[in-house]
Amino acid sequence: MAMLQGNSKTFDNKWPKMQPIVLKLLGQEPVSKEEWQDLFYDVHTVCLWDEDKGVAQVHEALKNIISNFIKNAKMKVKMNDDNSALLKAYISVWTKFFEQCLYLPPAFSTLEKSLESSDNNLGMKKNESRNIIRKLMLDSWNEHVFCDIRHRLQDSAMILLKKEREGISFDSQLVIGVRQSYVNLSSDADDRLKIYREHFESAYIKATQDHYQSEAPAYLSENGVIKYMKYAHKKLREEEDRAERYLEATSVPILVKSVVSTLVEKFLMTILSECLPLIRQNNTEELNLMFSLVDRIPDAVTKILEVLESYIVDEGKINMHESREIITADSEKYIEKLLSLFERFSKLVKDSFNDDPRFLTTRDKAFEIVVNDRSVFELDLNTKTKSSATKIPPESRCPELLANYCDMLLRKTPMSKKLSSEEIETKLKDVLLVLKYVSNKDVFMKYHKAHLTRRLILGTSADNDKEESMVEWLREVGMPADYVNKLARMFQDIKVSDDINRKFKEQSSNGSDIANIKILNAGAWARRSDRISVSLPTELEDLIPDVEEFYKKNHHGRKLQWHHLMSNGIITFKTDCGQYDLEVTTFQLSVLFTWNQRPHEAITFENLRLATQLPESELRKTLWSLVVSPKTKRQVLLCNPEVSSPKDFNNSTLFSVNHQYALIKNGKVQKRGRINLIGRLQLSTERTREEDNEGIIQLRILRTQEAIVKILKMRKRINHAQLQTELVEMLKNMFFPQKKLIKQQIEWLIEHKYMKRDEEDINVFIYLV
Incomplete structure (x- = not known):
């Protein structure tokens, strides 16, 4: 009993000496080194020698003295009625108290250790057990001050923020100080921002919403959508800046989302109603503003994408139809129109939507529709023969015109002669840009190869280096290797x-x-x-x-086959007016040599056919090129009677050499000169054009079959939808496979045992090894 009585007296003896020092520390009064050391010693002594009761007594006494100090501090704060004065008083008192939450606990470290090992601490979290005194101080402040005047503090802070929104300045440190007290007040080791989030953040967001819910509708009604977007954009920026000053970093996106909902999402349909008019007006500044606002709302930008796609398609088609008469007669004008449209749409996307990938994709999708539109140009690949296994719908003539334009740039033409090498390269790159959007690229390659063949055979290429570069550029833009390799082989030949x-x-x-x-x-x-x-x-x-x-x-081991259709030459033609060098096809040469031994005779169509052994259709075309040549004012041959088309020639039509033929320049007869009668070398007959179209169709069939087998070989099992998706992805660099074509080739492959349908699901296909 003597020992217990001694321990009890230890607290009673020591606390009166400890209490004044604790009060000095709480009040931020000077404490001497001796007093600071005595406090450490006395706490240690009581907790060590009076462990049963002393620990509890010191803890309870410390709790009471802290509570009394806080209550006195609260009274000083509550004496202020003015919002600013209240906040200043609170921040001042809180700041001093919070500083002591750092200085006072070390003196009671022995007490904390004793409490950690006592039964009183069984329900305490690990991190909290190391800061018992600090937690005691913060919990006491929360209980006696914060819970009592919390609403006044929040309301005062929100009133000051409202004044700032209205343009009235104030000391921003008042709101910041209150925010910091909410952050630092939490004693929860797992959630330091709990009190701040439950009270200050929620109050701040609600006050912001209330302010704009009242102000925004009236502003929109009075000023219209355009001015409202500027207002909303300005207020969003202001609230973002304000939130970064007055809120914790984690709260900023929450606040911004709330303001976006109030200022933008609530009026989304009204804002989007101005999208199409702004696009039509090319008002890129306002569109960019709209985009910056709408893009803050998940998936809302989809509406703008739909409007943009519709506009590009409609505007592109309208422009092409308005220029129909010009562009249908001139491939250069057609390509220039397409390029100007692409540049215009690209500039719209760049200036209005910052080249956002979603908008670039929409531009590409819409422009592809314009490029492949067949309402102005239509190409029918179906042949008159019945050998084609698949009838395909008409397609755009764009690839054919692109190939023609490339030919004009690469061949010796007035256009290529007046352009520099760099300008030609730029225009060819532009063609490749448009080609990217062409769905039937195989048609382009067919025509491009035909033009290249003419240039190489006739030697009319303007620049051989550009010719070979074009082949490599085609490879770079994704043209199939087998196509490109054949072109490269032509140069090698x-x-x-x-x-x-x-x-x-x-x-x-x-x-x-x-x-x-x-x-x-x-x-x-x-x-x-x-x-x-x-x-x-x-x-x-x-x-x-x-x-x-x-x-x-x-x-x-190699066999030669002579193709006279692809040949040409130069002959000397003497007339009464002079001597001329004529560039002619082999067929023209054969016709003209018929008169070599009888220059003054008239020969019938039938006799010319027998002499030249040309098919009738080719003979008609050849004679017409010599009777009606647009390049010369006087014709090489004369016919009797005169006809208006090669179809009018009959077996008795007479042809004779025009001995008055001459080259005329500036109205004067030239005694010598060189005339090109070849024109565009006819490398294809009516029959071969049919075969070319048939070849395109057949190649598409083979490519589709090959791709289906390749996919099935890799997948083993695949459903119809997935097969179609992968098939389009695999073939899109050459042509877009029609659903009808896919269906027909699937049936063909099933019939020929390359694949089969699943017995339980007919939409699933299985590869047959």
């Missing part, structure tokens, strides 16, 4: 042919200088049509065996 010609001329003296032989690889150049027979002049007929013999000596 021309170079090899030059070497063969040189060697042939060195080894032969039998007229080898009258011809330039081009040995072309059938895989890269060959056409499906049968070769057209024609009777050649004796000089050329005699040369053919020599060429074949020479070639066989140097290349074993």
Whole structure:
């Protein structure tokens, strides 16, 4: 009993000495080094020697003295009625008290250790057990001060913020100080912002919402949508800046979302109603403002995307139809119109929507519809024959016109002559840009190859380096390797042919200088049509065996096939007016040589057919090119009677050489000169055009079958929807496979045992090994 009595007296003896020091610390009064050390010693002594009661007594006494101090502080704060004065008083008192939450606990560290090991601490969290005294101080402040005047503090802070929104300045540190007290007041180790979030953050957001719910509708009604967007944008920026000053970082996005809901989402449909008019007016500044507002709302920007896509499609089609008469007659104008539209739409997306990827995708999707629209240009690939297994709907002629435009740039034309190398390259890159949006790229490649063939055979390329660069650019934009490789092989063949010609001329003296032989690889150049027979002049007929013999000596196992349709030459034409060099096709040459031994005779159509051995259709076209040439004022041949089209020729129509033929420049007859009668070298007959179209269709069928098998081989099992999606993705670089085509090829592959339908689900396909 003596021991217990001694311990009880230890607290009673020590506390009267400890209490004044604690009060000094709470009141931020000077404490001497000796007093500070005595406090540490006395707390240690009581907790060590009076452990049963002393610990509880010190804890309870400390709690009471802190509570009494806080109550006195609260009275000082509540004496202030003015909002600013209240906040200043509270912040002043709180700041001093919070500082002591750092200085007082170390003196009672022994008490905290004793409490940690006592039964009183069994329900306490681990982190809280290390800060018992600090928690005691904060909880006491919360209980006696904060809970009592919390609403006054919040209301006073919100009133000051309202004044700031109205343009009235105040000391921002008042609101910041209150915010910091809410943040620091929490003693919850797991959630330091709990009190701040439950009270200050929620009050701040509610006050902000109330302010704009009252102000925004009236402003919109009085000023209209355009001015309201500027108002909303300005207020959003202000509230973001304000939130960064007065709120914790985690609260800023919550506040901004709330303001966006109040200022933008509530009036979304009204704002979006101005989208199409602004686009039509090309009001990029206001559109950019609208985008910045609407993009803050999840998925709301989809509405703008829909409006933009519709506008680009409609505007593109309208522009193309308005220029129909010009662009249908001039591929250059057509491409320039497309490029100007693309540039215009791209500028709209850049200036209005900051080149946002979603808007770039929408632009591409819409422009693709414009490019592939067939209401102005229509290309029907279906043939008159019944051999085609698939009838496909008409397509846009855009790829054909793109190929024509490339030809104008790469061939020796007035256009290519007046442009610099850099300008030609730029225009070719523009063509490739448009080509990216063409769905039937295989048609472009077909026409481009035909034009390239003419240029290489006739030697009319403006720049050989540009020709080869174009092939590489086609590879870079994703054209299939087999197409591009064939084009590259064509250049290689021309170079090899030059070497063969040189060697042939060195080894032969039998007229080898009258011809330039081009040995072309059938895989890269060959056409499906049968070769057209024609009777050649004796000089050329005699040369053919020599060429074949020479070639066989140097290349074993290869067979030569002569394609006169792809040949041309230069002949000397003497008339009463002068002597002229005529550039002619092989068919024109054969016709003109008929008069070589009888220059003044008139020959009938039937006799010309027998002499030249040309098919009637080709003979008609050839004679028409000599009777009606737009390049010359006087024609090489005359016909009797005169006709208006090659169809009007009959077997008895007479043709004769025009001995008054002459080259006329500036109204004067030229005695010498060179005239090109070839025009656009006819590399295709009506039959071969049919075959070209048939070839495109058949190749699409094969490509579709190949892609389906490739997908099934990889997947083993696949449903119809997924198959179609992957198929389109695989083939889109050449053409867009129609659903009908896909369906037909699936049935063909099932019939031929490449795949089968699942017995339980007919929409699932299984690969057959």
